[in-house]
Amino acid sequence: MIQAHSFRSSTEVVRMSTGIVIPVFFPPGVDQQVGHDLLWDTVDACVRQVERPESVCLSVDGEPYGRDVGEVLSHRFQVRLTWCPQNKGKLQAVRRGMELLLEEGGHDYLASLDADGDHFPHELANGIRSAQYARRKDPDLEVLVLGRRISRHRPMGLMRGEMEELADRILLDALAYSATVRGCPLRLEYATVLEEFPDFHSGFKMLTRDLARRVFLTEPKLCGGTEDAYFRHGCESVVTVESLLAGACLVVFNRTTLNEPVISSFGLLERTRMVADKIVWPCRRLGIPGPFVRQWLRNHLPRLLLSTLAPQGREELKQIRRLVLEDLGMEDDPDEPIEAPLTV
Numbered sequence: 001m002i003q004a005h006s007f008r009s010s011t012e013v014v015r016m017s018t019g020i021v022i023p024v025f026f027p028p029g030v031d032q033q034v035g036h037d038l039l040w041d042t043v044d045a046c047v048r049q050v051e052r053p054e055s056v057c058l059s060v061d062g063e064p065y066g067r068d069v070g071e072v073l074s075h076r077f078q079v080r081l082t083w084c085p086q087n088k089g090k091l092q093a094v095r096r097g098m099e100l101l102l103e104e105g106g107h108d109y110l111a112s113l114d115a116d117g118d119h120f121p122h123e124l125a126n127g128i129r130s131a132q133y134a135r136r137k138d139p140d141l142e143v144l145v146l147g148r149r150i151s152r153h154r155p156m157g158l159m160r161g162e163m164e165e166l167a168d169r170i171l172l173d174a175l176a177y178s179a180t181v182r183g184c185p186l187r188l189e190y191a192t193v194l195e196e197f198p199d200f201h202s203g204f205k206m207l208t209r210d211l212a213r214r215v216f217l218t219e220p221k222l223c224g225g226t227e228d229a230y231f232r233h234g235c236e237s238v239v240t241v242e243s244l245l246a247g248a249c250l251v252v253f254n255r256t257t258l259n260e261p262v263i264s265s266f267g268l269l270e271r272t273r274m275v276a277d278k279i280v281w282p283c284r285r286l287g288i289p290g291p292f293v294r295q296w297l298r299n300h301l302p303r304l305l306l307s308t309l310a311p312q313g314r315e316e317l318k319q320i321r322r323l324v325l326e327d328l329g330m331e332d333d334p335d336e337p338i339e340a341p342l343t344v
Helices: 007-017 032-047 067-077 090-104 121-134 158-182 209-216 227-233 235-245 271-285 290-303 312-327
Strands: 018-024 056-060 080-083 109-112 143-149 205-208 249-255
Touching: 007 018, 007 109, 007 121, 018 032, 018 090, 018 121, 032 056, 032 067, 032 121, 056 067, 056 090, 067 080, 080 090, 090 109, 090 209, 090 227, 090 235, 109 121, 109 209, 121 143, 121 205, 121 249, 143 235, 158 235, 158 271, 158 290, 158 312, 205 209, 205 235, 209 235, 227 235, 227 271, 235 271, 271 312, 290 312
Parallel strands: 018 056, 018 109, 056 080, 143 249
Antiparallel strands: 109 205, 143 205
16 A cells, blocks of 8 residues: 555645645846746746646736746746736735635645745655655644755855844744643644754745635735735745644755855845844734743844854844844843853
């Protein structure tokens, strides 16, 4: 008997009952030709994984930022194409693509893969295999699958890797706090055997069908923040938090990533504001008291290698601390040092 989590079974699930959303956004300042080539390669690879090309959906975040190349690829590969009139952020594109695939039906899993060549579609089978393994005792279990990067620093650089680590560490604290208050234990048995905290902000994600409905077909919850904080900066936090609040089990598998990004819009964003939003939105959504967030910042800032980069690294971290505390209605002392143990 072939197990539900066997390679053969998992590849069949990808082929016959997995939908794939590829959010598309080519901003000014990014090499357009390189971006188009990477998107072409990603779409080609996705189509080779599925039985029906229409199971793949290109979703453009702002009509001027990719509709033209999307139409070319939609015609060439017979994949779905949708676009939003204005650019809001990656989550807008993912939500729109998910809505279309969920309306169509027939998908047991819905995946989101970035268009920048850093998500390898042939590894979808590994993610599905991990999900099927977690569901072997309970086929009705809702699952959020994260494709974990083995290294954050190599593909993203020291600055971004450290900032994502900070956001990940605080998100884990927030989820644990919320789970305790709600009396619903946080399930991490399929997530944390390789490191202290999951790679929550990885964009390689898969959700079971009913979970995707709960996450993407509900009204956006800005929680008093800006649309940028929700749709652009905190896009991965939103999917993670809403999935776990909906009762999903978190599943993590290792995925391949490029040694360094070919293209990225990270440099176009104000990075301290972006990281602050990754922290603030989940804490607001999960009802975390401000003093806890302040202490979590004190706990985690000295753990980062970025804090050893003086003075630039420490100043970046202090700026993030200031933005987070101000957003949560607390005062920040700019002279407060990043305290750390005397010895290591």
